Amino acid sequence: MARPSPRPRFESWGRYPTLDANLVPLNWSTDFPLAKTPATRLLPVGAGRSYGDVCLLENGTLLQTRGMDRLLAFDPETGVLRCEAGATLAEILDFGVPRGFFLPVTPGTKYVTVGGAIANDIHGKNHHAAGTFGHHVLRFELVRSDGSSLLCSPTENAEWFAATVGGMGLTGLITWAEVRLRPIVSRRIDYHGEKFVGIDEFLTLAQNARAEYTVAWIDCVATGRNFARGIFMQGEHAKEPGELKKSKEPWLTFPFDLPAIALNRFTMAAFNTAYYHKQFPKQKTAKVDYEPFFYPLDSVLHWNRMYGKNGLLQFQNVLPHASGREGMVEILKAITRSGLASFLAVIKFFGDKPSLGMMSFPQPGIMLALDFPIRPEVSFDLLDRLARITLEHGGRMYSAKDARMTAEQYQTFYPQWQDFARYIDPSFDSAFWQRVTGRRPLDE
Amino acid sequence: MSKDKAFPSNILALGATSAIAEATLRLFAERGARFFLVARNPDKLAAVAGDLLTRGASHVATHIMDLDDTTAHPAMLAAAAENLGTIELALLAHGVLGDQQQAEASFPIAEAILGTNFIAPVSLITWLANYFEASHEGTLAVISSVAGDRGRKSNYVYGASKGALNVFVDGVRNRIDRSGVQVLTIKPGFVATPMTAHLPQNALFATPSKVASGIFNAVKKRKDVVYVPAFWAVIMLILRMIPRRIFKKLNV
Numbered sequence: 046m047a048r049p050s051p052r053p054r055f056e057s058w059g060r061y062p063t064l065d066a067n068l069v070p071l072n073w074s075t076d077f078p079l080a081k082t083p084a085t086r087l088l089p090v091g092a093g094r095s096y097g098d099v100c101l102l103e104n105g106t107l108l109q110t111r112g113m114d115r116l117l118a119f120d121p122e123t124g125v126l127r128c129e130a131g132a133t134l135a136e137i138l139d140f141g142v143p144r145g146f147f148l149p150v151t152p153g154t155k156y157v158t159v160g161g162a163i164a165n166d167i168h169g170k171n172h173h174a175a176g177t178f179g180h181h182v183l184r185f186e187l188v189r190s191d192g193s194s195l196l197c198s199p200t201e202n203a204e205w206f207a208a209t210v211g212g213m214g215l216t217g218l219i220t221w222a223e224v225r226l227r228p229i230v231s232r233r234i235d236y237h238g239e240k241f242v243g244i245d246e247f248l249t250l251a252q253n254a255r256a257e258y259t260v261a262w263i264d265c266v267a268t269g270r271n272f273a274r275g276i277f278m279q280g281e282h283a284k285e286p287g288e289l290k291k292s293k294e295p296w297l298t299f300p301f302d303l304p305a306i307a308l309n310r311f312t313m314a315a316f317n318t319a320y321y322h323k324q325f326p327k328q329k330t331a332k333v334d335y336e337p338f339f340y341p342l343d344s345v346l347h348w349n350r351m352y353g354k355n356g357l358l359q360f361q362n363v364l365p366h367a368s369g370r371e372g373m374v375e376i377l378k379a380i381t382r383s384g385l386a387s388f389l390a391v392i393k394f395f396g397d398k399p400s401l402g403m404m405s406f407p408q409p410g411i412m413l414a415l416d417f418p419i420r421p422e423v424s425f426d427l428l429d430r431l432a433r434i435t436l437e438h439g440g441r442m443y444s445a446k447d448a449r450m451t452a453e454q455y456q457t458f459y460p461q462w463q464d465f466a467r468y469i470d471p472s473f474d475s476a477f478w479q480r481v482t483g484r485r486p487l488d489e
Numbered sequence: 490m491s492k493d494k495a496f497p498s499n500i501l502a503l504g505a506t507s508a509i510a511e512a513t514l515r516l517f518a519e520r521g522a523r524f525f526l527v528a529r530n531p532d533k534l535a536a537v538a539g540d541l542l543t544r545g546a547s548h549v550a551t552h553i554m555d556l557d558d559t560t561a562h563p564a565m566l567a568a569a570a571e572n573l574g575t576i577e578l579a580l581l582a583h584g585v586l587g588d589q590q591q592a593e594a595s596f597p598i599a600e601a602i603l604g605t606n607f608i609a610p611v612s613l614i615t616w617l618a619n620y621f622e623a624s625h626e627g628t629l630a631v632i633s634s635v636a637g638d639r640g641r642k643s644n645y646v647y648g649a650s651k652g653a654l655n656v657f658v659d660g661v662r663n664r665i666d667r668s669g670v671q672v673l674t675i676k677p678g679f680v681a682t683p684m685t686a687h688l689p690q691n692a693l694f695a696t697p698s699k700v701a702s703g704i705f706n707a708v709k710k711r712k713d714v715v716y717v718p719a720f721w722a723v724i725m726l727i728l729r730m731i732p733r734r735i736f737k738k739l740n741v
Contacts, residue, residue, distance in 0.1 A: 053690055070686050072508070075532050112508075112683070115540035126543075129536075140544065 055107050058349055059096035060356030061419055061448055062488065064103040064476055072112035074129060074220035078192050079108075086474040087190065089214045091158030092133060095165060096359040096416075097448030098476035099213050103485075105474060108218065110160055116140055117221060124226040125183060130160030130219040135343075137226070139291045146226035147282065147335070149181035153391075155340050160219045165445040166211035166405040170258035170280070170339070173396030177407055178224075179210035180398065185222035190472035194220075199401060208468035211402025213444060215469045215478060231287030234258075234280040234338045238329045240321070242274040244374055250277040251394045251411075257281050258338075260393045264317040265377060265386035265415055266310070273377055274321055275392070280338055292336055298346040305353035308418050310384040317388060342389075352418050357387075358448055360431050361406075361414035363395055364440035369411035372438030376413065376431055383427045390415035403465050406443040414446065425449060425487075444477060455481035496709065497578035497628055498522045501569045503556060503613060504583025506533040508682035509632060512701035513580065515544055523548035525569040525576075528583075529555050556583050557605055559612040566616045578628045578708065579617050581610055585647075586684050592646040599646045606650035611657060618661045621670040628671040628708055631658050635676045635716065638725045641741050662713060674714045675704055678721040 055068055067085065071077055088102040089110055100107075113131035124146050126137065134148055135155040141147060152167045161167075162178045163185065175181070184198035187209055195217075197206040209216045237256070241247050247261055256279035263275035342348050349357060364372040373392070380386045390413070397409045417424045428449045435442055441458035442450055456462055462481070469478075479485035500517055502510050505526035514524065518541040526541075528534045531553050538549045550572045554561055570576050587602035610631065621627040636644055637651030655674055662672035679685060679694045695718050703717030716722040731739070 070683065072683050073533050073536065115536050116543040117536070117539040119543050 055090060055093060055101070055109070057096055057098065057100050058094050059358060059416075059448060060349060060352070060354070061358065062098055062101065062476070063356075064098070064101045066102050066104065067106045068109055069106055070109045070112050071131075071218075074113060074186070074188070077108065077188055077218050077220070078190055082190075082472075087470075087472050088475045089130075089160065089164075089218045089473075091131065091161035091164075092156050094154055094157045094161065095445040096357070097444075097446060098480065099165070099444055099447075100161075101476040102474055103476055110158060110218075113220065119144075121146075124228060125223055126226055127221060127223045128159060129221050130163075130185075131158050133158050134162065135292075137224075141226050142229070142232060143289050143291050145228055145230065145289055147229040149225060149227050150175050150178045151339055153340065154343055156343060159222050159224065160214070163210055163219055163222060164212060164214040166400055166402040166407075167445070168395070168407045170260045170393070172398075172407055172412075173259065173394055174257050176396065176398040177210075177400050177402070177405055179401040179405065181225050182210065183223040183225060185209070186220045187217040188220055189217040190470050205468065207401060207403045208465060209402075211400065211405035212465070212468065213404065213475060213477065215473050215475060217470045217473070229282045229289075231283040231285065232289060232335050233283035233287050233332050234335050235283050236329075236331045236333045236338060237279045238324050238331075239277045239279075240274070240324060240327050241277055242271065244273045244370060244377070247273065247275060247277065247392065248370060254279055254394075260391050262320065263377075263390045263392045263413075264321055265380045265390045266314045266317045266384070267321075268381050272381065273374075276321065276324055280333075282335075283332065295344050295346055297344060299348050299350040302350045302354040303352070305355050305418060305420075308352065308387060313387050320388065352416075355419040357416045358419055358424055358428060359414065359416045359446035360428055361412070361443040361446040362431070362435045362440050363406070363408055363410045363412040363443075364435065364438045365408070365410040368438040368440075372434060372440065373411055373413060375434050375438075379427065379430055379434065380415070383423065385417045385420065385424055385427060387416055387418065403461055403468075404444070404459060406441065406445070408441065410440065414443075425489075444481075447477070449487060450481060451487065452481050452483035496520065499573040499575055499577040501525045501527070501566075501573065501576045501579045503527050503579070503581050505551075506530060506537055507582045507584070507632075508684070508697040509677060509680060509700050509704070510580060510582035511537055511540075512697035513582075513704045514541055515698075516701055516705045517578075518542075518544040518546040521545050521547045523573060525550045525552065525572050527552045527554060527556065527565060527569070529553065556609050556613070559609055562609075562612045563616060566613070566620070570620065575624065576617075576620065576627060578630060579613075579621075581613060581629075581631045583609070584632065584634075584650075584684075586644075587647050589644050589646055602646050603650045603653075606647065607653045607657075610654055614657065614661055618665055618670075618672075622665045622668045625669045628673060628711075629661070629665075630671075630673040630675060630704065630708060632675045632677065632704075633658070635678050635721050635725050637676070639729055639736075642739075643741060666713075671708070671711045671713075673707055673712060675707065676714065676716045676721065676725075678716070678718065678724070 083106045086105045089108040090100045110131035113129035115129045118127040151169045166177045166179045168177045187195045195202045258280040261277045395407045506528040584606045592599040634651040636648040637655045681694045700717045707715035
């Protein structure tokens with residue numbers, strides 16, 4: 046009836062790079078291995094909310110798991126939910142919140158799948174208290190392309206558990222997982238925000254913070270006496286019983302690709318200044334709903350279109366505490382000088398809990414995350430510089446957010462990569478893995 | 490999760506593993522409904538049953554059968570009625586898209602499409618219409634398709650099976666509506682499901698959950714016919730109004 050559009054393309058959230066692949070939806074856990082084995086390499090993908098190329102595979106076959114979204118069992122005594130890997134955290138919240146349960150760990154968007162949360166071993170504002178998502182996964186089923194299936198937990202097939210948590214989808218298809226949810230008595234978060242100026246004020250606040258959730262928004266545009274200003278935010282689930290209904294669907298969709306020029310040094314400086322002054326007093330305490338506290342950007346669907354059709358780049362790293370202050374100042378200076386930063390910069394202390402995944406990103410130290418519009422040369426050069434500063438200070442970068450690390454940089458950040466490679470499914474691959482193992486060059 | 494008195498809570502789902510059926514059943518499960526689910530594949534049906542129970546269904550029974558086997562319909566339907574106590578809502582959701590080009594070349598293929606999409610539903614509806622008429626209540630909801638509204642070059646075999654089904658269901662409605670039975674014809678447009686996964690998707694494609702909420706509301710409002718999403722009513726109105734001498738030249 047309507048003219049069919051050309052072959053659909055699966056994009057990552059950063060919309061860079063754009064790589065064509067065949068798309069095969071998996072709707073049932075029994076759909077894999079595929080009835081007809083394709084001649085290409087395979088990669089399972091979830092909601093496409095990672096930013097770079099961990100969810101892409103040029104001329105490969107992407108196994109789309111969103112149709113596998115069933116909730117298979119729930120025990121209200123223990124909070125353990127068994128669900129298929131394509132269920133999103135949003136769907137789990139819709140299910141759990143009215144029953145008095147919340148995610149044990151949540152990233153800054155709820156539109157990621159459980160499979161993706163495990164494959165990237167995501168973290169959240171409670172990393173210092175709760176560790177990563179993998180710490181709350183009791184077990185999962187991993188199906189390999191030869192049809193074999195492994196039940197993996199920290200004690201059963203433990204090495205496969207460790208390889209698959211943070212394993213970027215390369216070790217096989219996760220069909221279902223058991224996750225332990227945490228009880229809540231209200232949607233409310235008791236919030237405390239405190240303004241700071243300069244990295245030292247941030248460090249003092251972070252060292253003294255006691256709340257379950259902590260994160261700071263940091264202005265990566267302001268210079269001079271406003272350099273490294275920000276708002277340190279803390280939150281706790283409210284202790285007094287309150288509303289537990291499910292969230293409304295967002296009604297706002299960013300309707301089109303904004304021209305690339307719209308996000309520039311001046312609009313970004315204006316945005317950051319407005320955000321900093323939104324909170325007038327130095328300290329502010331409030332009761333807020335969990336949606337704006339955890340997912341401020343989820344209320345606008347497709348907000349990535351704001352960056353225009355060129356897309357965006359993310360940078361996320363962690364530096365050890367010992368070299369963290371010096372390294373972060375160097376990084377922030379490089380960013381402010383470039384004039385490229387936008388409005389989503391966050392900085393946080395990671396806790397000491399060792400991640401369970403071989404390739405998990407979090408490690409003790411200071412974490413910084415922000416995004417840039419893509420301006421060829423300028424932004425690629427800046428990212429390369431930030432990667433080098435990260436290397437010099439003994440830190441590492443996050444594969445789920447990256448599109449530009451070199452093989453050499455990656456292999457220094459993750460020296461265990463060859464041990465990990467032994468667990469990769471022989472039919473699986475990703476554009477990211479091709480890049481960081483030196484099989485795919487970076488575009489200039 | 491609260492149970493609504495005026496709302497059907499004993500549900501028979503035929504073709505329960507279809508994506509539209511599954512999404513629709515979830516909405517009833519959240520209200521604590523009881524289910525008798527029928528489908529062909531035991532693994533898939535077990536996954537659907539587990540999901541509905543987890544989401545709040547208070548009872549789920551499953552029955553494995555190929556609904557093309559019309560001789561087995563009466564026994565299955567009687568088992569459903571007995572298991573549920575009373576059937577308050579029957580949702581007919583099984584069907585195949587079929588391959589139009591193969592069906593043009595081979596009658597047995599066309600016949601198989603008509604068998605699954607029309608003959609089998611006629612058998613089921615005949616039993617269910619009598620059941621509901623005798624109980625003077627209930628909802629018979631039949632998933633048809635916008636494709637049944639006008640014969641088109643690109644899918645007239647599938648379209649004919651759904652068009653015939655529409656006429657049949659219209660007639661049944663005129664017979665039993667007066668006994669207090671709701672007979673609902675559901676006409677989805679393009680839905681992103683396994684049935685259409687091989688087609689290029691465009692902006693007209695809706696998600697199963699969007700379609701499900703349209704069906705849910707149509708049951709609630711006791712409608713006769715519903716297009717889901719609703720904009721398909723306008724598209725199909727225009728399509729039906731195109732004069733035949735022009736329509737026959739279109740590549741739709």
